[in-house]
Amino acid sequence: MDANPSYAERLTSVSVFLPVMDETESLVKTVEIIHADCGDAIREFLVVVCQKTTPGARATAAALAARFPDQVKIIEQQRPFLGGATQDAFDRATGSHFLMMASDLETPPDRVQAYVAQGRAHPNAIITGSRWIKGGGFEGYSKLKWFLNFMFQKSFSLMYWTSLSDMTYGFRLIPTKLVQAIRWEEVRHPFLFETLVKPLRLGVEVIEIPITWRARTEGVSNNPFLRNFAYFRIGLKTRFYARGRILKQPEQGP
Numbered sequence: 001m002d003a004n005p006s007y008a009e010r011l012t013s014v015s016v017f018l019p020v021m022d023e024t025e026s027l028v029k030t031v032e033i034i035h036a037d038c039g040d041a042i043r044e045f046l047v048v049v050c051q052k053t054t055p056g057a058r059a060t061a062a063a064l065a066a067r068f069p070d071q072v073k074i075i076e077q078q079r080p081f082l083g084g085a086t087q088d089a090f091d092r093a094t095g096s097h098f099l100m101m102a103s104d105l106e107t108p109p110d111r112v113q114a115y116v117a118q119g120r121a122h123p124n125a126i127i128t129g130s131r132w133i134k135g136g137g138f139e140g141y142s143k144l145k146w147f148l149n150f151m152f153q154k155s156f157s158l159m160y161w162t163s164l165s166d167m168t169y170g171f172r173l174i175p176t177k178l179v180q181a182i183r184w185e186e187v188r189h190p191f192l193f194e195t196l197v198k199p200l201r202l203g204v205e206v207i208e209i210p211i212t213w214r215a216r217t218e219g220v221s222n223n224p225f226l227r228n229f230a231y232f233r234i235g236l237k238t239r240f241y242a243r244g245r246i247l248k249q250p251e252q253g254p
């Protein structure tokens with residue numbers, strides 16, 4: 001495969017993606033913690049709401065936008081589901097890097113400063129959270145999901161011949177130009193996996209940092225259990241894609 005162009009020479013600013021369905025206190029806490037820990041590095045918080053977002057969550061987002069008018073931007077989602085919400089935010093991001101996370105505290109905001117530090121040291125890489133390496137973990141995850149997740153990670157790390165331990169956790173920092181160059185397909189949760197396997201196929205460096213996942217206490221998941229099996233499709237397809245099918249624009253010849 002050809003060498004990749006550089007997607008970011010430096011980390012200058014971060015666009016933080018916050019999708020919202022039913023989060024209120026969790027959303028406020030997320031923004032407050034990131035703002036206090038590494039506010040200088042944050043260009044914007046892209047708060048994405050959709051038709052199903054509860055009135056309480058919408059009011060909370062509006063109050064945050066009033067409190068942090070220069071940073072909090074509210075986006076009305078056009079494409080469907082979580083993957084669609086992320087893609088809508090990709091189109092609007094102006095920071096050098098894009099931070100994918102959630103607003104339900106299952107992507108702990110007090111770890112964002114670690115992403116920023118790693119991103120500064122490795123601006124052209126993806127920094128991704130791992131629940132499977134030393135220092136990371138699961139709290140309140142179902143035993144069955146834990147086992148299936150482990151098997152899934154092992155199968156795909158073999159298939160992609162990579163030592164990565166967690167390819168499905170949607171807590172990751174990616175150069176914005178990279179996410180804007182890729183042709184995305186999934187609109188539901190498997191999109192979280194797509195944002196890892198497509199860059200991997202392009203040969204982008206991926207660095208893991210340990211994160212402990214803790215089950216949310218506010219609101220409910222929007223990903224029913226059986227939908228987890230849909231993750232296979234994008235993983236299998238992408239494994240055999242050539243570069244030209246992953247990128248939006250064909251690359252210029254030498």
Ligand SMILES: Nc1nc2c(ncn2[C@@H]2O[C@H](COP(=O)(O)OP(=O)(O)O)[C@@H](O)[C@H]2O)c(=O)[nH]1
Nearest residue numbers: 019020021048049081082085102103104221222
């Ligand atoms: N705007 C928007 N946010 C969503 C959508 N689906 C999920 N989210 C949010 O994305 C985050 C992750 O989703 P969640 O349902 O917790 O999935 P899980 O953690 O994989 O079970 C949460 O903060 C949700 O509120 C969606 O269709 N639109």
Ligand SMILES: [Mg+2]
Nearest residue numbers: 102104106221
């Ligand atoms: Mg969640």
